[in-house]
Amino acid sequence: MFRLFHATLKTCMLLPHQPKPLTYCSLLSQTSLQFHAISTHHFDPFLSTLLLHLKSSSSVSICRIIHAHVIKSRDYGDGFIGDQLVSCYLKMGATQDAYFLFDEMPKKDFVSWNSLVSGLSKIGQLGECLSVFCKMKSDSELKLNEFTLLSVISACVTENACGEGYYVHCCAMKLGLVFKVKVVNALVNMYGKFGFVESAFSLFSGMPESEKSIVSWNSIVAVCAQNGMPNEAFNCFDMMRVNGFFPDDATMVSLLQACENFPLGRMVEALHGVIFTCGLDENITIVTTLLNLYSKLGRLNNSRKVFEEISKPDKVAWTAMLAGYAMHGRGKEAIEFFERIVREEGMEPDHVTFTHLLSACSHSGLVKEGKYFFRVMSDVYNVQPRLDHYSCMVDLLGRSGLLNDAHQLIKNMPFEPNSGVWGALLGACRVHRNIDLGKESAENLIALDPSDPRNYIMLSNMYSAAGLWNDASKVRTLMKNKVLTRNPGCSFIEHGNKIHWFVVNDYTHPDSHRIHKKLEEVMKKIQDVGFVHETESILHDVDEEVKIDMITKHSEKIALAYGLLVTNADMPLVIIKNLRICRDCHNTVKFVSMVEKRTIIIRDTKRFHQFSDGFCSCGDYW
Ligand SMILES: [Zn+2]
Numbered sequence: 270m271f272r273l274f275h276a277t278l279k280t281c282m283l284l285p286h287q288p289k290p291l292t293y294c295s296l297l298s299q300t301s302l303q304f305h306a307i308s309t310h311h312f313d314p315f316l317s318t319l320l321l322h323l324k325s326s327s328s329v330s331i332c333r334i335i336h337a338h339v340i341k342s343r344d345y346g347d348g349f350i351g352d353q354l355v356s357c358y359l360k361m362g363a364t365q366d367a368y369f370l371f372d373e374m375p376k377k378d379f380v381s382w383n384s385l386v387s388g389l390s391k392i393g394q395l396g397e398c399l400s401v402f403c404k405m406k407s408d409s410e411l412k413l414n415e416f417t418l419l420s421v422i423s424a425c426v427t428e429n430a431c432g433e434g435y436y437v438h439c440c441a442m443k444l445g446l447v448f449k450v451k452v453v454n455a456l457v458n459m460y461g462k463f464g465f466v467e468s469a470f471s472l473f474s475g476m477p478e479s480e481k482s483i484v485s486w487n488s489i490v491a492v493c494a495q496n497g498m499p500n501e502a503f504n505c506f507d508m509m510r511v512n513g514f515f516p517d518d519a520t521m522v523s524l525l526q527a528c529e530n531f532p533l534g535r536m537v538e539a540l541h542g543v544i545f546t547c548g549l550d551e552n553i554t555i556v557t558t559l560l561n562l563y564s565k566l567g568r569l570n571n572s573r574k575v576f577e578e579i580s581k582p583d584k585v586a587w588t589a590m591l592a593g594y595a596m597h598g599r600g601k602e603a604i605e606f607f608e609r610i611v612r613e614e615g616m617e618p619d620h621v622t623f624t625h626l627l628s629a630c631s632h633s634g635l636v637k638e639g640k641y642f643f644r645v646m647s648d649v650y651n652v653q654p655r656l657d658h659y660s661c662m663v664d665l666l667g668r669s670g671l672l673n674d675a676h677q678l679i680k681n682m683p684f685e686p687n688s689g690v691w692g693a694l695l696g697a698c699r700v701h702r703n704i705d706l707g708k709e710s711a712e713n714l715i716a717l718d719p720s721d722p723r724n725y726i727m728l729s730n731m732y733s734a735a736g737l738w739n740d741a742s743k744v745r746t747l748m749k750n751k752v753l754t755r756n757p758g759c760s761f762i763e764h765g766n767k768i769h770w771f772v773v774n775d776y777t778h779p780d781s782h783r784i785h786k787k788l789e790e791v792m793k794k795i796q797d798v799g800f801v802h803e804t805e806s807i808l809h810d811v812d813e814e815v816k817i818d819m820i821t822k823h824s825e826k827i828a829l830a831y832g833l834l835v836t837n838a839d840m841p842l843v844i845i846k847n848l849r850i851c852r853d854c855h856n857t858v859k860f861v862s863m864v865e866k867r868t869i870i871i872r873d874t875k876r877f878h879q880f881s882d883g884f885c886s887c888g889d890y891w
């Protein structure tokens with residue numbers, strides 16, 4: 270086979286009237302060049318050579334050289350080289366060259382116009398793209414087809430241009446192209462991207478069932494996924510399967526995306542099954558997303574199983590697994606994993622790898638190890654520390670009470686500290702009750718982002734805890750004057766294929782009566798074994814009893830009570846919270862894990878807390 274290939278190649282080279290080789294021939298290997306010549310334009314090797322160079326050209330000057338050759342010895346119509354030159358100029362951003370050439374071309378046919386529209390669309394020149402489109406529309410000799418429309422729709426999507434999108438939709442209707450399946454798919458996708466879900470659905474439902482392709486189904490699943498409608502995405506997926514379509518990579522990417530914000534255990538497990546039965550487990554992006562989802566759900570063991578099943582994990586998969594360990598505060602395992610992938614698999618760690626590794630050390634209180642990796646990342650691996658790495662280090666030092674070291678590190682940083690760095694120090698000051706440094710951190714944070722209520726709350730709480738009521742009240746007045754309100758806290762828990770949401774003092778759940786009864790019962794049980802409320806994190810300057818009443822109705826406590834009522838005792842109880850868990854709830858869950866003999870996992874904005882036997886995996890620092 271190989272010999273035959275070379276034999277043909279020689280024959281080709283010996284053809285009479287062979288043109289002089291181009292001066293920039295060295296840009297490409299001879300072999301691939303001639304192979305292309307044989308395969309596509311055996312009748313005209315020089316033209317093939319030009320086309321091939323055009324295809325692989327990486328600069329405007331090469332386009333211009335080819336352009337010059339065409340002017341000298343060719344016709345723009347030969348092998349559509351004129352149209353391809355237009356596309357190539359546009360790809361390089363040389364719009365003027367493209368226009369000059371386009372005007373120069375004597376015979377412009379439909380393909381030429383489409384090349385121009387498509388090239389302009391790809392570089393996001395919506396205005397230009399539309400103006401060429403309108404010229405085409407007004408030219409009676411040119412009949413617009415679906416390809417023209419697809420280019421213009423794609424430009425509208427890229428530029429998020431709703432008005433123009435509507436206009437193109439109207440044009441499609443007038444031109445009678447709205448029945449073309451590709452056009453409808455593109456419009457469905459466009460409306461989805463604009464967030465006009467109803468329009469997308471009405472177009473999709475208007476399509477005859479027999480016309481719908483896998484792309485049509487994928488488009489509507491993607492619309493739901495992108496617009497935060499996981500249930501609808503799964504319904505469309507079911508319908509798709511009823512209609513005899515098998516999911517492909519694109520379907521799965523959308524479904525996994527749908528789960529990203531509301532990871533429901535059962536949905537993720539179901540997807541896991543589909544991925545394997547449909548043979549989509551070869552797609553590393555899909556399995557890595559699955560691994561991530563399990564990790565977000567608090568099921569690190571499942572993540573690990575998925576990882577072990579990847580035949581050739583890449584850097585993204587390794588990093589995702591490391592991130593899982595970090596998020597779950599498994600410092601030792603993260604370090605072992607890091608050493609394994611670097612030593613055995615030869616992975617070259619980058620700044621993302623070190624962010625996860627340092628954050629794992631910090632979440633597990635591994636000060637010595639953290640310091641070591643912070644040093645070797647630049648000394649051995651040549652990765653210069655960035656702000657994220659400094660935040661992790663400040664967090665790590667602060668956590669161990671080395672507040673002055675953390676402060677020193679901030680002062681010696683080669684760049685301006687950001688809110689992540691100051692936030693880490695403020696968190697440490699709160700835990701170790703260092704008012705002076707805490708004040709400095711909070712002031713810096715407020716200066717960096719005066720609109721973030723969390724910083725005022727944290728500073729005010731610190732003052733309150735130290736009994737500095739006047740200062741606390743000043744901060745609160747400042748916050749009120751700026752009309753800053755905290756996001757309402759809410760927690761959710763999965764049960765019976767549904768997500769159950771709870772906010773503070775929530776009585777809206779149908780089972781509310783039973784839930785609050787259970788909560789009282791559990792609180793009583795833990796108080797009997799020595800639990801005492803910690804009211805310091807309550808902002809309001811109110812009586813102790815009122816404070817306790819407010820604190821016992823936090824959303825995660827209500828979710829916990831519901832979880833205890835409805836979930837199986839041998840399964841971990843997983844709660845997801847949109848804010849950081851407060852100290853009192855953290856303590857409550859520790860006691861509940863002990864008296865109820867349950868493993869309870871709470872994911873807050875910072876990390877996972879895994880409670881069992883009265884302890885939390887975070888070691889009471891978060
Ligand atoms: Zn709480």
Ligand SMILES: [Zn+2]
Pocket residue numbers: 855877878879885886887888889890891
């Ligand atoms: Zn914890």
